[in-house]
Structure formats: C-alpha cells, structure tokens
Amino acid sequence: MTKVAGLSLKYIRKAYGDVRAVDNVSLDFADGALTALLGPSGCGKTTLLRMIAGLEDPSAGSISLGGQDITRLPAHKRKFGMVFQSFALFPHLNVSDNVSYALTIAGTPRGQAAARARELLDLVQLSAFADRRIGELSGGQRQRVAIARALAQEPDVFLLDEPMSALDAKLREDMQVELRQLQQRLGITTIVVTHDQHEAMTMADQIVVMSEGRIEQVGTPQAIYHQPENAFVADFIGKANFFDGVTEGGNVRLGAHLLQITPRANFIDGSPVRIAIRPEKAGLVGEANRLPAKVTFVRDVGPVRDIYLDTPIGPMIVTDSDSGQPLRIGDAVAVALPAEAIHVFPRVADQVAA
Amino acid sequence: MTAVDSTKAEMTAPVPQMRRPWGTWALGALILFLAVTPFILVIVISFGQKIEGAGWEWDFTLANYQRFFVGALWPDEVTFLHLQRLYYALYYAVIASVLAVATAFPFTYLLTRQSRRAQSCWLVFILASLSLSEVFIVMGWDVLLSNRSGLPMLFEVSGATDWLKRTGWFDVLREWGLANPRNVKFKTSEFATILTMSYLVWPYAVILLYPALSRLDPSLTEAARTMGASPTKVMTSVILPTVKLPLIGSTLLLFVFLLGSYVTVVVFAEPAKQTTAVAVYESVRGATLDAPFGAAQAVVLLVTAALFLVLAQYLTKRSEAR
Numbered sequence: 001m002t003k004v005a006g007l008s009l010k011y012i013r014k015a016y017g018d019v020r021a022v023d024n025v026s027l028d029f030a031d032g033a034l035t036a037l038l039g040p041s042g043c044g045k046t047t048l049l050r051m052i053a054g055l056e057d058p059s060a061g062s063i064s065l066g067g068q069d070i071t072r073l074p075a076h077k078r079k080f081g082m083v084f085q086s087f088a089l090f091p092h093l094n095v096s097d098n099v100s101y102a103l104t105i106a107g108t109p110r111g112q113a114a115a116r117a118r119e120l121l122d123l124v125q126l127s128a129f130a131d132r133r134i135g136e137l138s139g140g141q142r143q144r145v146a147i148a149r150a151l152a153q154e155p156d157v158f159l160l161d162e163p164m165s166a167l168d169a170k171l172r173e174d175m176q177v178e179l180r181q182l183q184q185r186l187g188i189t190t191i192v193v194t195h196d197q198h199e200a201m202t203m204a205d206q207i208v209v210m211s212e213g214r215i216e217q218v219g220t221p222q223a224i225y226h227q228p229e230n231a232f233v234a235d236f237i238g239k240a241n242f243f244d245g246v247t248e249g250g251n252v253r254l255g256a257h258l259l260q261i262t263p264r265a266n267f268i269d270g271s272p273v274r275i276a277i278r279p280e281k282a283g284l285v286g287e288a289n290r291l292p293a294k295v296t297f298v299r300d301v302g303p304v305r306d307i308y309l310d311t312p313i314g315p316m317i318v319t320d321s322d323s324g325q326p327l328r329i330g331d332a333v334a335v336a337l338p339a340e341a342i343h344v345f346p347r348v349a350d351q352v353a354a
Numbered sequence: 355m356t357a358v359d360s361t362k363a364e365m366t367a368p369v370p371q372m373r374r375p376w377g378t379w380a381l382g383a384l385i386l387f388l389a390v391t392p393f394i395l396v397i398v399i400s401f402g403q404k405i406e407g408a409g410w411e412w413d414f415t416l417a418n419y420q421r422f423f424v425g426a427l428w429p430d431e432v433t434f435l436h437l438q439r440l441y442y443a444l445y446y447a448v449i450a451s452v453l454a455v456a457t458a459f460p461f462t463y464l465l466t467r468q469s470r471r472a473q474s475c476w477l478v479f480i481l482a483s484l485s486l487s488e489v490f491i492v493m494g495w496d497v498l499l500s501n502r503s504g505l506p507m508l509f510e511v512s513g514a515t516d517w518l519k520r521t522g523w524f525d526v527l528r529e530w531g532l533a534n535p536r537n538v539k540f541k542t543s544e545f546a547t548i549l550t551m552s553y554l555v556w557p558y559a560v561i562l563l564y565p566a567l568s569r570l571d572p573s574l575t576e577a578a579r580t581m582g583a584s585p586t587k588v589m590t591s592v593i594l595p596t597v598k599l600p601l602i603g604s605t606l607l608l609f610v611f612l613l614g615s616y617v618t619v620v621v622f623a624e625p626a627k628q629t630t631a632v633a634v635y636e637s638v639r640g641a642t643l644d645a646p647f648g649a650a651q652a653v654v655l656l657v658t659a660a661l662f663l664v665l666a667q668y669l670t671k672r673s674e675a676r
Contacts, residue, residue: 055576075579076587082580088573092595102581105591153581 006031007052007157007189012061014047014213021047023213025061029157029206032187034180036200039210040236045193046161048210052191053159054078065156081150082159085166087142089134095121095145096130102153120148123182140171147179151186158183158190164199176202197237201225209233231345234276241279241316244347247271252344254313259289262339272347277337279306279319286336295331309335400649410645418650436633440654443629446544446619447612450551455605457552458559463593465560466568477564480557488554488617495550496621499540506538546622551615555608562607566600599670606666610659630655 007029014022022044029035037045050056052063054075062071070078089098096117097104103113121127124144129137137145143163150158163179164172180203183190194200200207201221209216209224209232216236217229228234231242245254250264252275259275267273284307293316297308304321318335327333403413420426425433465476498504509515515537518524527533531543540546574596578588594601614631623629630651637648 053576053580055579075576076582076584078580079582080580082577084573084577086571086573088571088577090574090578090592090596092598101578101591105578105581105583105587149577149581159580 006064006066008064009048009052010062010064012048012051012063013059014044014051014056015059020213022051022058025210025213025215027208027215027218029189029191031189033205034183034190034192034203035206035208036204037191037193037208037210038197038200038236039195039216041195043210044213045195045210049159049161049191049193052157053080053082079153079155080157080159081153081155083143083146083150083161083163085162087146087166089142089145089149091134093134094130095126095132095134095137098134098145099148099152101149106153116152117148120152121145123151124148139167140175143167143175147182151188156189158188160190160192162193162195164194164196172199173202179203201237209236211236228276228343231274231276231347234343234345239279239317240276240343241282243275243313245273245275245313247273247344252342257291257313259337259342260339261342261344265344267344267346274345274347276343276345277341279317280304280321281338281341282316282318283336283338284318284320284325284333286338288339289337289342290334291337293333293335295327295329295333297329298327309333311335396649396652399646400653402646402649404644404646409643413646418647419654421647422650422654436630436651439628439630439633440658442623442627443613443631443655444658446547446551446615446623446629447609450548450612451555451605451608453548454552454555454559454608455563455601458556458563459601462560462563462567466564466570473568477561480560483557484561488615491554492550492617492621495546495553496541499546499622501537501539501541505540509538542622542624544623544627547618547627550618550622551612554615554618555611558611559604559608562604563597563600566597570596598673602666602670606663609662613655613659 009025009027012022012025013020025044025048027035037048039045047056051058054070054073054077058071062069064070065078090101093101096114099120100108100113100117103116104110108116118127118130121130124147126141126144126148129141129145134142134145143166147163160179164175167175176199183203192200192203204221206218207221207224208218211232217224217233219227224233224237228237228240234240235242243254245252245259246269247253247265247267248258248269250266251261252259252265252273254275261275265273291311291313293309293311295307296310296315299306299308304319305327307318307320307327309316309318316335325333398412399410400418401414401416402410403415403417404410417426420428422436425431425435427433465473468476499506501507506515509518515524518527518533518538524533524538527538528535530545532545533539570593574592575588578592579585583591615629616631616635619629619632623632634648634651634655636642637644637651
C-alpha cells in the first residue's frame with residue numbers, strides 16, 4: 001500500500017438549514033492508524049465520514065491529504081475506499097466482479113483485475129466464493145466482500161461506516177478483531193464510524209468522541225476511558241456514578257460530606273461541579289473517602305458483582321471483583337472512593353445529576 | 355413463525371362442510387363469461403366466412419388468414435398489404451415505447467432523488483394526466499402540429515423556416531418528410547405518430563419505473579463513486595444494470611399497449627402507413643363490413659404481442675442465467 005502523509009480536517013462545518021450536523025471539527029489522522037469516530041446516533045459522525053469520502057460537501061472548512069487541498073475534489077477522484085453500513089454490494093455482479101469493480105472501470109485488463117480479486121478474496125478468506133452471487137452470501141461474508149472491494153483500488157484512506165451494525169453480536173466481536181488485524185497488516189490509514197464503545201475500544205489507536213456535531217475528546221482508548229475530559233465522555237464511555245457538588249479548597253463538598261480529590265480540583269471555592277467515579281474504581285474495601293452505605297441490590301454476573309448502594313450522597317453502583325464479602329439486600333457496608341479515581345467536571349447551571 | 359404455522363394449520367385442517375352461497379357461484383360465472391366469451395368469439399369468427407352484400411356465417415376456413423399473409427388472390431397473385439400494416443403497427447409501437455421509456459427513465463431517476471413532498475406532487479400530477487383520454491391528447495397534438503395554427507406557423511413567423519432554408523437543413527427535413535416545399539410540416543408523418551404515441555404512454559412509463567428506481571439503494575451509487583466511477587460510469591455500470599429488468603418490462607408493456615393504438619394512427623399516420631389496429635376497425639365497422647377478416651387480423655395482432663412477450667421472457671431468463 002502506498003502511504004500518503006496525513007489526512008487533515010480544518011474547521012469543518014456542515015449545516016442543513018438551521019441544523020448544524022458537524023460544527024467546527026479540526027482533526028489530524030495519523031498515518032497507518034485506525035481512528036474511530038464514536039458518538040450517539042445523530043452526533044454527526046457519519047456526516048463527517050461522508051465529507052471525508054467526498055459524498056457530501058462541507059459548508060465551511062477544508063480537508064487536505066498529504067498537504068493537498070481535496071475539499072472540493074469529487075468522490076470518484078479521491079481514491080478513498082469505503083465500506084457502507086448496508087455494504088452496498090452490486091446485486092448484478094458476482095463476488096469476484098464486485099471486488100474487481102474499481103479495477104475494471106479503471107480499465108485494468110480483465111485477467112489482471114481477476115487476479116487481484118482472487119488475491120483480495122484470499123486476504124478476507126473468501127477464495128471459495130468468487131463465483132457466488134451476492135444473494136447467496138451470509139451477512140459476515142458480505143461484509144468481507146465489501147472490505148475486499150474497498151481495498152481493491154489500494155486506497156489512500158480506508159473508511160468504514162458502522163461496518164458491524166448488520167452483524168449479530170458474536171460475529172461482530174470476531175470481525176472487530178479480524179478487521180483490526182487486517183488493518184495492522186496492511187498499515188492503511190483507517191477511519192471507522194461507530195456508536196459502539198466496545199467496538200471503538202477494540203479496534204482503534206485513536207478515538208474521537210463526538211456529540212451534537214462537536215468533538216468532545218480525542219485520545220487513545222485508555223486515555224478516553226481513564227481520563228475523560230468532560231461528563232459526556234465519562235458517561236458515554238463505560239459506566240460512571242455521577243454526583244453534583246461544590247468545590248471547597250480543591251476538594252468537593254456533597255452535602256455534609258467533603259470528598260478528598262487528588263490532584264486537587266482547580267476551581268474557585270463554591271464552583272458548582274459534577275464528579276464521576278467508575279463503578280470498578282469505587283470499592284467496599286479501602287480507606288479513602290469512606291461513606292456509609294446500604295445494599296439495595298446485587299447483580300452477580302459471574303466474574304464480577306455489581307452492587308447497588310444507597311449512600312448519603314446518592315445511589316451508586318460499585319463493581320466488586322475481589323472482596324468476596326457475602327452481601328444481602330439491606331446490609332450496612334462502607335464504600336470507599338479513591339481520591340485519584342474521582343473525576344471533577346465543571347457543572348452548567350441547568351445540569352441535573354443523572 | 356406463528357403466522358406461518360397458523361396458515362399451515364388452516365390449510366391442513368379439514369375444510370368444514372360449508373354451503374357456498376349461490377350468489378358467489380353466479381358472480382364467478384358471470385365474470386368468467388364476460389371475460390372469456392368475447393375473446394373466444396373473435397377467435398371463432400376469424401375462421402368464419404363473409405357473405406357478399408350481407409353479413410357473415412359460421413365456417414371453418416383459413417381464407418382470412420391466407421388473405422392476411424399472402425393476399426386474397428393467392429396463389430395467382432401475392433400481396434403483402436396486410437403484413438405491411440402489421441409491420442407499421444410494430445414499427446410505431448417499438449419506437450414509441452422505447453422513446454417513452456428512454457425519456458421517462460432520467461426523469462423518474464431524478465424524481466426519486468427529490469424530497470418526499472416534491473415526489474408526491476409530481477406523482478399526483480402524472481397520475482392525473484392519465485385521466486386524459488386518447489382523443490383529447492390527439493386533439494391537442496393535432497392543433498399543435500397543424501400547418502395553419504401550430505408549430506409550423508410559429509416556425510414561419512419566427513423566421514426559423516427561413517433560417518432552415520438558408521442553412522440547408524430544410525432539404526434534410528424534406529427528405530425526412532417533415533417539410534413541404536413552403537414550410538415545415540409535422541402532421542401526417544411518422545414523426546407526429548410516434549411522438550404522440552410516446553406522449554400517450556409517457557406517464558405510464560414513469561409510474562412503471564418509479565417503484566424500481568425509488569427502491570434503488572443510494573449507497574450503491576455512492577459506493578461506485580468512492581471506487582472511482584464518474585457519474586456517467588455509475589449510470590452505465592451500476593444503475594442501468596440494476597434496473598435492467600424493470601426497464602425491459604416497462605418497454606414491453608407499453609409496446610403491447612401501443613400495438614393497438616387507434617386514434618393516433620388514424621389522425622397522424624399517412625394513409626399508406628396505417629396499422630393493423632385501424633384495419634381491424636375498418637373491416638368490422640367500416641365500408642367493407644367483413645367481420646371474419648377483421649377478427650383474423652385481431653388474432654394475428656394478439657399472437658404477435660404474445661410472441662414478443664415470450665421472446666422477452668426467454669431473453670431475460672437467458673441473461674439472468676449468465
């Protein structure tokens with residue numbers, strides 16, 4: 001695969017009438033890396049991908065590839081391979097002809113195009129299906145054909161729009177790993193749109209969390225999970241317990257309780273804040289920020305237990321994997337909130353704790 | 355699955371002894387009678403015999419068919435007058451149906467890319483235009499194409515005729531039969547006949563193509579674009595092959611419909627280029643009052659249409675199999 005330096009978006013905006021589908025997005029995509037555009041439906045991630053592919057024109061901003069402005073370059077001149085949510089395989093062509101489509105229309109000799117199709121079908125382990133009609137394939141096989149087809153023209157950038165959404169849960173997990181391995185083997189710059197955080201965490205080098213057309217946070221999966229920059233990211237990625245309070249000397253006061261925070265929160269005293277703590281970071285053992293609690297429900301799913309607690313600062317879920325403590329509804333326990341695991345975000349006046 | 359199971363159960367369960375009301379039987383018989391009898395009558399009459407100066411009588415003679423294919427005086431003399439009329443019927447219908455589908459296709463394709471609201475407005479308008487009778491449409495075109503008040507008049511007044519004469523295009527039009535020595539002339543020509551025929555079926559073409567084109571997944575064309583296909587290439591390599599069958603089907607349906615056009619041909623076609631449909635009417639109700647021969651011509655027209663449908667079916671099957 002030829003590598004072309006850097007795909008880059010600058011101040012991209014897309015408006016439909018008064019609705020801003022994508023608002024002021026600037027992003028750089030690392031060469032050979034897999035970036036996941038992650039967000040709830042309607043957050044503008046697919047629109048952004050379609051603008052990168054050249055299927056939509058941005059209302060403002062620029063897209064460049066290898067330093068060259070491609071903002072107004074039509075889709076068929078971009079050489080970006082794309083896999084669609086519906087796979088969009090051509091029903092009038094067989095598997096092999098679908099895969100070699102890009103080469104055939106570019107005028108590649110038939111034999112050469114067919115040989116390349118065989119090579120790609122081999123790559124996605126579908127060699128035996130070259131002569132099948134599309135209607136005879138299963139969902140997973142169709143997805144492989146769509147991937148092989150998009151790779152046929154040796155694209156500079158590989159785009160996938162919700163590629164797993166048409167697959168069942170088991171197949172989805174297998175394909176996530178498979179796709180990631182394929183991408184790493186080919187070293188091709190890849191952008192995947194998904195609303196599934198597990199999918200993003202499994203496959204991506206870099207995750208771009210979006211909401212309402214804006215970027216909320218860009219980072220590695222670990223950074224996004226462990227250092228969420230705002231309440232939206234903390235809530236959308238993984239689970240979190242949220243509480244509203246005010247700052248007091250770098251710590252956070254929730255009613256009668258003052259929670260120690262490390263490092264100290266950088267707010268003026270009395271600022272309204274929202275704090276978040278992951279269920280697996282809170283625990284029934286530990287010394288920091290101990291609060292009395294009452295068990296209201298226990299959800300034992302085997303390797304871990306989700307313990308639902310009632311605390312003076314509000315209801316909370318704690319994921320317990322190692323205490324081994326037998327628990328029953330109504331038991332009085334203590335919950336510890338490690339100071340370094342508490343994330344503090346500024347709170348806008350109208351926000352109410354979830 | 356429950357729906358399927360319950361239907362199965364219904365199908366296998368013993369049918370309760372239910373007395374069917376006589377009304378249902380009578381209605382069924384009446385419908386069958388009305389649908390099939392005229393059809394069978396035409397076939398039977400086509401083997402009948404004309405009595406000179408009177409009506410006709412039942413018979414079993416192939417004379418009417420012989421007259422159609424080789425002329426009444428065969429074997430002494432062979433004429434192909436009636437075959438020629440069949441040829442013109444086919445000729446007009448083929449070109450007009452292809453023209454209608456070819457022009458309705460881009461229109462319908464663009465229509466399906468409009469907003470829902472715009473699509474409904476257009477479809478209502480097109481459906482409404484179907485209520486116009488053939489007579490009404492032909493009258494409109496008759497005025498539009500007539501020498502004294504229509505387009506030729508406009509050509510003359512606007513100086514377009516003079517321009518055509520200066521550039522030499524006028525002679526070309528004369529060769530095509532679209533001009534007399536003084537001015538352009540559209541009426542009484544193949545041009546006018548075919549144009550009006552395709553106008554007549556154009557709304558049908560849109561309505562026949564609409565379901566297939568509106569079901570076309572837009573991501574197919576987008577996928578082709580991301581793989582380097584220019585808009586023309588997308589059309590020829592993705593859209594047309596995908597809707598090939600509806601295109602062929604619509605053309606055939608309109609073709610069979612147009613084989614029987616009557617008013618358009620009577621008004622616009624030259625006397626020497628009339629069609630079988632017109633000849634059928636003339637035989638049955640016109641000067642000759644020869645119902646058996648009219649019936650024979652109608653049967654030939656029917657069989658021709660059927661042959662084309664069978665041929666198309668065969669070609670489609672073969673291209674599917676490939």
